[in-house]
Amino acid sequence: MNDVARTAGVSLKTVSRVVNGETTVDPTLVARVRAAVAALNYRRHLGASMLRRMDRRTGTIGLLIDDVGNPFSAALHRAVEDAARARGVHVLAGSLDGDPDRERELVRAFARRHADGLILAPAGADQGYLAAELPPDIPIVFVERPAAGFAGDAVLAGDASGALRAVRHLIGHGHRRIAYLGDPATHERREGYLTALEALGLHPVMIDGLRGSQAAEAATRSLLGRARPPTALFTGRNLITIGAVRALHGLGRHLDAALVGFDDFPLADLLEPAVTVVAQDPAAMGGAAARALFERIDGYAEEPREISVATTLIPRGSGEMPPTGS
Amino acid sequence: MNDVARTAGVSLKTVSRVVNGETTVDPTLVARVRAAVAALNYRRHLGASMLRRMDRRTGTIGLLIDDVGNPFSAALHRAVEDAARARGVHVLAGSLDGDPDRERELVRAFARRHADGLILAPAGADQGYLAAELPPDIPIVFVERPAAGFAGDAVLAGDASGALRAVRHLIGHGHRRIAYLGDPATHERREGYLTALEALGLHPVMIDGLRGSQAAEAATRSLLGRARPPTALFTGRNLITIGAVRALHGLGRHLDAALVGFDDFPLADLLEPAVTVVAQDPAAMGGAAARALFERIDGYAEEPREISVATTLIPRGSGEMPPTGS
DNA sequence: GTGAAAGCGCTAACAT
């Protein structure tokens, strides 16, 4: 910048003004500065500028989600990126893999990097650590799951009510023995399942802690091998649904057992039978989270908000099959 | 940091030494400093430290891919993240959507942010601008597609040879009328297709410029409506394959026309018929790209390398069906 | 082993 000033024959401050697009500069000088900038291939150092600036914005937000490689998270990421791009903000993304330690570590790392804000899909059961870890001037918005022990805006999908709807759908098609397959992060969906069954005095069958598609496939196989197997399955997230589908196909029983999955997934409509799902809208959730975050960054300081993005039950066939067997 | 020094009763420099883990500090002072750091909840400002440091590393790399929300790109992203995490490096990701302007803009943005290196899946036909836009001290690795007009390491999938193999596979199953469906980014795969057909004097049928799954679906429908429709399809990327599958199912002709797709996709094995693909390994590509980039960041300065990640033909059914009709 | 002073590249506040 010094070199530019010298080359253009102006003061350092004038260069700064030109580079920052301030209007109060003589056009002649502006031209001279621009020429020098071009000649020297000068680029301003954002780190240094951010050091002295008032607003101290880095133009970066942190996105902490389950797995950037998972289609659901990836769709959400994309929506966040689009909203960020509209403001010229960039996205630092990180995968948590359901690991609370990783969550905390990444929050700390992004805070140290002075992200302007964070969007977090909580992995751990408690976000109390945020009080110590997160500087008060960097806002956070939770997405997918609510946070515990720390107040902040949250963008949620109405998991419990969506699950309730899914299970009622199966009940409406005559099913009484309905099993639930889930993992730690689908806790709220399990609650919806239980609510629906309890209302009718039905007996819950729950398999929990399924990490990944393969575990779900194995669990489904063993479930269907039981003496009185369930006539319908309710699966708590897309990877689990896919594992279940794989098991049903593998056993040749895909036309026997009904299935409703939480989360839509690509090609669900082309399977045989096509898979009925309760679809979340990851793009809408990402967009809502980004908007909420930018409002906070812009100074909105009211009470934490809970933003609900509706789920949709999409009947495609697998959830409308009647019970078979006894 | 000044406050910490005062609280601990040491000089600023000593705090700096402790924070940076230098060993030549009296343990007593180390303890005092650590206590003060904890008491004041001090965090080092990385931006400021990076300003004066010798190595000038930001601990960030930029990843510029087609679309962070697309499963293929997302899997690649995940592999890059894993490699980066092992070094304590974070990933700034951006989607290009096939837009050369966006490519250039993001390169500039990430360069200004002083990313330590870039991984780019070229969207534009020419990367000559990099000579001007990219500071010489920030290395770049190309992935998925080679760059034109700028030298750099490239991680490629052997597109032409994979396509050749796919088409030969169809020919081996008796097909003579084989159509190609692609988009601008699958150019090399088209070359493989042409090579295979020309070797036998077969007549190529090519539909190009298909942006997205819906365009592919429409194109497939019109293709199959022709007087002498192709008996087999070769699709240039996963979204196009999915569009074609959707069209075949929609027309009820999924058991009539053979299909081999470039790129694997989730659930390809559960469709009816299961879809034969030439699979790239996005995770391997992302890992290789990250490794190559980190080698460059660490000072490796030999000639640009081309790293090839093998493709695999996975026969699943759709590519092994014999020709039907005339 | 520790500290004082200088300076990284830039912008704020205050002249002029």
Add this chain to the structure above:
DNA sequence: ATGTTAGCGCTTTCAC
């Protein structure tokens, strides 16, 4: 409208 000075938070160099 332009320039001067001070200082952001840190690491360097060099003296103690």
